[in-house]
Structures are given as C-alpha cells and as structure tokens.
Amino acid sequence: MRTYRELLRTPEFTPLFLTVSAQVAAATVSGLALGVLVYAATGSPLLAALSMFGPSLAQAIGAAALLSAADRLPPRAAMTGVALAFCLGTAALAVPGLPLPGIFAIILGLGLVGSVGGGVRYGLLNEIVPADGYLLGRSLVNMSVGIMQVCGFAAGGVLVSVLSPRGTLLAGAALYLVAAGTARFGLSARAPRAVGRPSVAATWRSNVRLWSSAPRRRVYLALWVPNGLIVGCESLFVPFAPEQAGTLFAFAASGMLAGDVLVGRFVPARWQARLGAALLLLLAAPYLVFAVDPPVPLAVAAVTVASIGYAASLVLQQRLMDLTPAEMSGHALGLHSSGMITMQGVAAALAGTLAQYTSPGTAIAVMAAASVTVTLALARGLSGPARTGPSQRARADIERHGDAGNPAAPPQAGHLAGNAPPATGNRRTT
Template sequence: MPRYRDVFRVPEFTPLFLGGAASAAAQTVAGLGLATLVFRATGSPLLAALAMFGPALAQLVGATTLLAAADRLPPRTALTAVALVFAAGTAAQALPGLPLAATFSLLFVQGLTGSVGNGVRGGLLNEILPRDRRLLGRSVLNMSVGVCQIAGFAAGGLLLALLSARGTLLTGAALYLAAALLARGGLSARAPRASGRPSPAETWRTNARLWSSPERRRVYVALWVPNGLVVGCESLFVPYDPEHAGLLFVCAGAGMLAGDTAVGRFVPDRWRGRLAAPLQMLLAAPYLLFFLRPALPLALAAVTVSAVGYAASLLYQERLMELVPDELSGHALGLHSSGMLTLQGLSATLAGGLAQLASTTTAMTLLAVTSLAVTLASAGKGKSAEPGTVNLVPRSR
C-alpha cells in the first residue's frame, strides 16, 4: 500500500499540494470575513450564507460554458491565472462602501474561474502521480483542505477580532497571491492534455459524453446531492451561533481530516465499496440533533463526527476515474467539482431561505433528513459487488 512519503517524493506534487493548501486557507479566511461583513450589514442569514458559498452557484455556468478549458490550457498557466483572479476579486471585496451588488458580482466571476481551476488541478494530479498513488494523492489534498479549514477559520476568527472583516478579506487575498506564486514557480510547463480550442460548444459535447453513461451519472449524483445538502447545514453556522461559528467550522475541518486520513491511508481495498453509503449517512445523521438546539459541546461533537463522512467522496472519485479516459480526466473532475459546488450553493440558498421562514435549527434538520433519504434511496437500488470488485455505484436491480 502506498505511503504518504511516496506521493511527496514526486517533485511536482509538493507545489501542487502547497498551492491547493494556500487556496483553501484563503477561501476559508475570506469566506468567513465576507459572510461576517454581509451579515453585520444586512442581518440576513440568506445573504450571509450566499456570501460564503455564493461562488459555488456560478460553477454551474462555468461547467456549461468554460469547462473544456480544463484539459485544453497549459496547467501551470491556468492555475496561476485562476489564483490571481481570486486574489484581485477578494481584495476588491474589502473596499469600503462597495455596493452589495458589486460584491456578489465579484463572487460570480470567482465562481466561473474556479470551475476551470478545479478541473485543471484534478487532471494535473493524474498526470503527476502514478495510477496506484492517485487515491492517496487525492486524500492528501483533501486532508490539506481539512487542515487549512481548521487553521483558516481559527485564524479568521482571530483576524476578525484584530483586523476587522475587511482586514480578514485582505489576508485571504494575500494567500491567493501566494498560491499563484507557488503554481508559477513550482510547476513545470506542460502541454494541454487535449487538443483543440476550448469553447462552450466543446464543453457541451464533452458534458454530454460524460453524462451519457448511466453508471457515470450515478456516481455524479452520489458525489453531489447528499454532501451538498449537509454543506447547506454548515452554511448556517454564522446565524446559528455568531460567536462560535469559527469553532464549528474548525470542528468540521477536523472531522473531514480524520475521515480522509482513515479512508485514504488505512482502509483496505476490499472494504471501500461497502463504506461509501454508510459514510454519507454518517455525514447527515448528526445534524438531526440540532433540532433540539444542543449545548455547544454536543454541537461541536456532532459537527466533528458528521464531517468524517465527507471521506465518501474519495471513494466515488476513485470510481469516476475508472469510468473516464485519461484525456478527459480534468473535464470529468471539473464537472464533479462544479456540480458539487453548485449543489452546495443551492443548498446554502435553500438553507438560508428556510432559516428566514422558520429557524436555523429547523432548516438544518430538514436538510439532514433529505440527505439521509437520498443516500438510503440510492443504496436501496444497489447490488453487492462480486468478490474482488469494488462496487461503489448503486446499480439498478
């Protein structure tokens, strides 16, 4: 079984890892700062949730118009440009007196750009690492997100106290700039994985090709829907408990780190197919407790246990890569990221709307119940794998 040191021995993996970590830290710091700024200005849970997860909604537009660029641009140039766009947009959001419409317009541009960047990064990982190390490599990248969420939200809470929300946004912009420098200086120049010019028409054709397979469709739905609904629960941390929202996000990052570590490094191959659905049920079930508005220690424990279930995504991503040709790996992973983030944005919007109509705890409970129902319905359609196979995808009876 490959070890962590094996992936870090690959020269280009380290700058890819550090660049992704810097971007993740920037996203958490800037997202917390912007959500706090918007909530203080408007008092709206809906707008606060959209401020933190709004770029995800633009991913749908990017996935249907720009995603062909993920395999048709030089990876180093693309990753550098994406990080610079995020740095400039985040710095602009810190400008005093910036209208709310301009703030959300910048979020939309960042979301469009991010839809390409996620595909480029995922496809480049497949180029850098041998096939037998890719799951572990994705696990390490996911773990870095967990660590950076812990550090980012903890630092974000401190920065909010020391520098204000605008100072927190500027810190996020500086981290995005660091990601751009890491990509430019640490990655080698590579040719695009696919030939041809990126265009909306090519994006549509490739999306249709990927979506034409029933098995790939099942994997995408499993990657997008249950997780997206739980992110909707997380989007309400600020209105649920403004004073301890950063701590709740830290616990979510810690749980995700633990789950990715366990699945990526220690779970044997023969168990992986059986764990995907149970992990997604674990992801949603703890949020049922929020209907009772638990005390802070119990809420923190529930969030931590829940986030372990995010590791199910590693298993579904592994299956997705088995179902697509290498030259479309960036587009396929970009479609996954865009769809996942779009569902997260829609769920955050739904959560904010429900919270305004009812309460934050009611919204969390309804989203958790729906996530559990989707996972159980999908698992009920599956069949057990034959010996020696990995059956990660629910199959029709």
C-alpha cells in the first residue's frame, strides 16, 4: 500500500481518521484558550505552560496504573468514552470563577483519562490497516494532526478574541462531542485485543516486558526525551510573543505537516530507517536562535523548519513495532504515547521554571541544546534496520509464544495468541 487513496478505501480507516482529527482540533482550540486564560490571570510563564501541557504529567500515573486497559477494552467504547470525558472536562473548565486549583485538578484528571486513549487509538489503527500500510496510515493521521493544529491555532486565536477564552473552551468541548459521535457511529464493535481485566498489576507486567529489551529502551527514550524538550520550547510561545503565539504554533504545525508528508509518502522505505537521529537533530537545532531573542519573523522561520523534524516519530514508531510482539502493540504504543506526553509536561514545567529566572528566549535555547545533547547520546542504534541478534530473536519468540522448552516458564499474563492482532508496524501530542 503506497497511496493515500488506497488507505482511505480501507474499511473503518476514515471514521478513525475523522475521530482523531476532531479530537486534535478540540485539544488545539481549548489548549490555546486555556493558556491565554491562565497567563492573563496570573502573568506566570510557568503556570501558562503547565495549563497547556500540565495534563501530560498525569500520563506518568496513567502509564503505571491504567495502560493495560488499552488492549483489554473494546476499542469503540473506549474511544467514545475518552472523547466524552474530555468534552465534559473542557466544558467544566469554562465555568466562570473556577479557582486555579480547580482548573489544574480537572486538567490532571483529563490527563489520566488520556493516558489510555493513545494506546487504544493506535492499537486500533494497527488492526485496521494491512501490514504494509501502517506507516502510511500513521503518516496520514499525523498530517491530519498538522492540519488541525494549523487551523485550530488560527481559529483559536480568532475565537479567543471574538468569544473570549471561556467561549473558546466551550467550542472545544463541542468538537470533543463530535469526536465521540464519530467514534460511536462510525466504528464497528470489536473485541478487546487481549483477555483479562485491566489492572495495575497487568500494566506493570507488560511495562516490565516492554522495558526489558535494550533496543526497545533506546527507541522509547529517543521517542520521549528529544521530542518532549522541544515541546517545552513551544510551551513558552505565549510568554515569548503573547500577541503572536497563535502564529508561532500554526507555523510549527505547518512544518510538522510538511515533514510527515515528505517522510511518510515520498521518502523510500529503505531510507526511512536511517533518518531517525538526523530528524531529531533537525527538530532541535533551529531553536538555538532563540538565544538572541530573534524578531518574530525569524522565530517563525526557525520553528517551521525545526518542526519538520517531528517526522522522526514516524520512523521510530515503525522501529518500535518491529521490536514488539504483535499482541502487545496497543500497550507498546500506549506506553510510547504516555511517556512522550509525560515528558512534554515535565519539559514544559522545566522550561517555565527556567523562563521565570532568565527569559523565555533563553529558556527555549537551553531546552533546544539539551535536546541536541540527548539525541547525540542516543544516536547509535537509531539508524538502519532494526536487527536482532540470535539471543534477542530467541527472547522475542519466547515473548510471543512462551518458552516451549521450559515447562516451568510462566504464561504471558493477559495475552493469548488467538487474540493477537495482525502483525504490523506503527509525536508531538498524538
């Protein structure tokens, strides 16, 4: 599968695509409104950054306690429920007079709910598209993310001026309701990918299995840390240029969209696996210009070019899937999503703290330099095909089928071969 037309003809891909698009549009509009609301009320770069990206911190708790639900809940019901929870929570944020602790309590609660959403969403994509279409499907979904963020930040800036931040939050809640309806009536009922009840113990067992592989650990760190540090840079757009923050966000999303199109559609598969580290360096290096507090046009150019590097997540997610047993695909992708979003929240807090004591431009440059440093440290092993040695292949076979030669080997909790989805391969906030 090499064309988007073929992909859109795949049964159920279109309603999944539309559901994700509506959710991203809702998150973009409501996130900008919330950042403006909190910054206007407090004048604090740290609190403004945390209001937009603070829910990400709750993803760490969700990844530790709730992530087993990603493979153990019916996908349609889970996606519908997550969208409805965000609809109600976003509407609650628009209540006049809501105190700051109440705002953060709601957004942290939504972060917990969202920790399951990524695994459900991309585990379902893993089932819907054929093996040779997964990276193309992920590319098209990411393109939608870019388009929705461009339109969402542009529309959000207008809505904040016309409707006020609280009115814009209500518009975001309405978009989440559209997403819930699309998931409920557009997707078919499917059984969970794995048996057993979701539990903290099941989540920890699967997390330990995924983290036990050194190649997977390296990929996870590469997906989480460089990306998160750059989202920390983005969390300072409002204090860096309050009147032009929507423009900066929109152009960053445009660069992200361009990168997804180039890598997902036009770069040959034999080259894609070699681009991970190079794209991560591209993601960070242009932000170093913020050290000199550039004028807004230069800042816009820098973030646009840098955001092409978000396409690194496409090739690294494919690498992660190549290293992961098929029956754990939803959990693996959920751990990626939760870890990435958690790191984004941590980085937003760190960037906001740096900005409090220096300046937004200086803090952005420091975060970018840290991203470059981490990428260089992880670069070995991120390029080329995901090879496994004999012992690693043996361990992968044991993960998939159990240790046939060892009667005492424990069963793989909660996962049966008969419930495994088709074997297929799989960023900012998606």
